[in-house]
Amino acid sequence: MTVQLSNLEHLPGYRITERLDVVYGSTVRSKHVGKDLFSGLKNIVGGELTAYTELLEESRQEAIDRMVVKAEALGADAIVGLRFSTSSIAQGASELFVYGTAIKAVPEEQPSSNPYPSDTGYQSYQAPNNQGQPTPINPPADDLPRFNPFGE
16 A cells, blocks of 8 residues: 655545544664764865765655554555654754654546636626626636735
């Protein structure tokens, strides 16, 4: 079984049928003392600390793997609301924590070919009619609704 992951609160293209539980995974890691000394020297001259970059990448993957195992045990299809957190546990050791909500989901039905179904609430207006009121019209098929932050 493949558990899908989403940092959104939903899973695009799917309908959530059941929310199972919060699932998490964590790992605490430290780097080899030799690599830690080298990274300390690199910190003086600047540049990427590749030893720590690799450590964090390994930690993220291990934490995700542990979380997915818990989701699979619940029978989940996906995990939504995925979040990461880090904290310092001791000198040179950090915890990486990942969590989300395990869900059951089914694929949504394919939408109709009409990009503007009548129930979307999208309306465009043309010049006022003879009573001075704007007349709603349906937008042309190639005119997509646009967000206007000024509300106009």
